[in-house]
Amino acid sequence: MQYLLMAYVNESAWPTMTKAEQEQGMAAYTAYREALTKAGVLTGSNRLQPSSTAATVRLANGKSQVLDGPFAESKEQLGGYFLIDVADHDAAISWAARCPAVSHGVVEVRAIWGMPA
Amino acid sequence: MTFHDGDEQARSTADAVARRSYGKLVAFLAARTRDVAAAEDALSEAFASALADWPRNGCPSNPEAWLLTVARRKAIDMHRGKLRHEIAGEQIRIMAEGLDAAAAESEIPDQRLALMFACAHPALDSAIRAPLILQAVLGLDAAMIASAFLVSPVAMGKRLVRAKDKIRQAGIPFNIPEREELPARLDTVLDAIYAAFTEGWTDPGGTDVARRDLTEEVFFLARLVTELLPDEPEALGLLALMLHAEARRRARRNADGEYVPLAEQDPTLWDWQLIEEAESLLLRASTFGSIGRYQLEAALQSAHVSRGRTGRANWADVVHLYDALFSLVGSPVVAINRALAIAKLHGASAALDAMPDADTDARLAEYQPYWAARAELLAKSGAHAEARQAYEIAIGLERDPAVRRFLQQRQSALPL
Numbered sequence: 155m156q157y158l159l160m161a162y163v164n165e166s167a168w169p170t171m172t173k174a175e176q177e178q179g180m181a182a183y184t185a186y187r188e189a190l191t192k193a194g195v196l197t198g199s200n201r202l203q204p205s206s207t208a209a210t211v212r213l214a215n216g217k218s219q220v221l222d223g224p225f226a227e228s229k230e231q232l233g234g235y236f237l238i239d240v241a242d243h244d245a246a247i248s249w250a251a252r253c254p255a256v257s258h259g260v261v262e263v264r265a266i267w268g269m270p271a
Numbered sequence: 272m273t274f275h276d277g278d279e280q281a282r283s284t285a286d287a288v289a290r291r292s293y294g295k296l297v298a299f300l301a302a303r304t305r306d307v308a309a310a311e312d313a314l315s316e317a318f319a320s321a322l323a324d325w326p327r328n329g330c331p332s333n334p335e336a337w338l339l340t341v342a343r344r345k346a347i348d349m350h351r352g353k354l355r356h357e358i359a360g361e362q363i364r365i366m367a368e369g370l371d372a373a374a375a376e377s378e379i380p381d382q383r384l385a386l387m388f389a390c391a392h393p394a395l396d397s398a399i400r401a402p403l404i405l406q407a408v409l410g411l412d413a414a415m416i417a418s419a420f421l422v423s424p425v426a427m428g429k430r431l432v433r434a435k436d437k438i439r440q441a442g443i444p445f446n447i448p449e450r451e452e453l454p455a456r457l458d459t460v461l462d463a464i465y466a467a468f469t470e471g472w473t474d475p476g477g478t479d480v481a482r483r484d485l486t487e488e489v490f491f492l493a494r495l496v497t498e499l500l501p502d503e504p505e506a507l508g509l510l511a512l513m514l515h516a517e518a519r520r521r522a523r524r525n526a527d528g529e530y531v532p533l534a535e536q537d538p539t540l541w542d543w544q545l546i547e548e549a550e551s552l553l554l555r556a557s558t559f560g561s562i563g564r565y566q567l568e569a570a571l572q573s574a575h576v577s578r579g580r581t582g583r584a585n586w587a588d589v590v591h592l593y594d595a596l597f598s599l600v601g602s603p604v605v606a607i608n609r610a611l612a613i614a615k616l617h618g619a620s621a622a623l624d625a626m627p628d629a630d631t632d633a634r635l636a637e638y639q640p641y642w643a644a645r646a647e648l649l650a651k652s653g654a655h656a657e658a659r660q661a662y663e664i665a666i667g668l669e670r671d672p673a674v675r676r677f678l679q680q681r682q683s684a685l686p687l
Contacts, residue, residue, distance in 0.1 A: 189666075
């Protein structure tokens with residue numbers, strides 16, 4: 155089963171961290187990816203640019219509307235994701251619990267809508 | 272104002288009864304019908320009635336008996352509403368008989384142990400036994416149990432319902448097993464309690480209130496088993512093991528909240544009252560002359576404490592204890608700890624030879640202590656590049672940020 159682990163983090167905390175803290179934080183994510191890879195469950199992963207670079211697009215009254223900024227204004231913003239392939243929902247949750255993001259944000263676990271066989 | 276005072280008093284009496292008697296009442300209600308869910312529902316309605324009635328009419332002199340009587344009536348009502356077959360009449364008759372029996376007795380018989388044996392029955396999935404005991408005996412809600420066991424609350428709720436259905440449908444007995452059957456069945460109860468404890472233990476800083484509460488609740492269970500079965504050495508061993516782990520909780524963090532490994536802990540921060548209790552329990556367990564997993568694990572803790580207290584290395588004893596434990600349990604977890612003790616005695620390369628292999632045991636690939644131990648041993652043996660890689664995986668698998676930082680420091684201290 156594939157699951158998307160979405161890391162929602164407080165973006166305003168990052169610039170306030172010292173360089174050493176940022177490096178340690180980055181290294182924790184690198185190690186997490188390494189552990190996912192070693193366990194053979196990692197399908198894909200990326201870190202996202204800050205939500206200030208986001209644009210949202212919708213159709214309003216039949217016309218495209220483009221707005222600057224993320225879809226939802228909230229303290230925690232989607233900062234990255236891990237697409238994993240594991241046995242079940244429990245296994246996905248145990249991987250989410252290991253994600254460094256849980257100590258400075260939240261990780262949402264969502265099952266991928268599988269293709270009908 | 273008087274009403275408000277009465278309200279407060281009723282609430283605190285209900286809370287006190289809930290804490291002291293919840294499991295006893297569930298056990299008594301479910302023992303005949305084997306319907307744990309119905310007993311829980313009836314009891315929760317009885318508590319709701321108590322909160323409505325007691326402020327108006329004052330707290331009853333025997334709150335337990337009051338709750339039991341109301342809960343039985345509720346249970347009978349629920350059965351009448353739910354079942355229209357002949358069996359309903361039979362269930363109601365059983366319930367009513369119990370009601371009369373309860374009214375006749377001033378003291379409600381304690382059947383919590385029987386309830387625990389039912390919840391930890393081998394016919395049930397081993398992963399649901401600990402959560403089921405926490406719910407049925409202590410009344411903890413599914414959401415709290417779910418967080419402790421890292422499962423979604425909805426999934427945990429469903430599994431608890433399914434397990435209770437199985438108890439009822441498969442006719443799992445509510446009794447204390449016979450003498451010859453007791454040790455094996457008791458093991459499943461102790462394993463469930465220990466599983467609940469180790470989940471609570473994953474918050475060594477004690478900062479997570481829900482987890483800390485869980486640890487207290489689990490101690491209540493372990494003590495309850497030793498009170499109800501005072502002559503079972505393994506039950507004593509389990510309580511001793513838990514007390515030893517609890518005694519060192521505070522020492523596992525420094526003033527900055529950073530992780531402190533056992534070898535670097537300050538023994539004056541250990542809770543010596545708990546340690547003394549553990550030691551006397553272990554001594555009493557040993558008088559029965561029947562060794563087991565939990566006594567051996569407690570003895571290992573005792574050896575670590577003695578080394579910390581006297582400063583005298585006792586690694587030969589520790590390895591010996593791990594040998595005995597490994598021959599009894601044979602788990603890779605024991606093998607890892609045994610290897611770490613061997614390193615102290617015979618050096619890192621002998622220890623690496625004694626380590627289990629992640630290539631032959633897939634479970635180890637995701638087991639953090641395996642990678643942390645491997646990293647430490649590789650570092651000691653001078654294989655720095657391999658050590659760095661093993662640390663990397665240990666860091667990636669760790670859930671606790673303080674331990675993660677500790678491992679990161681170890682990793683960056685490796686020579687390039």
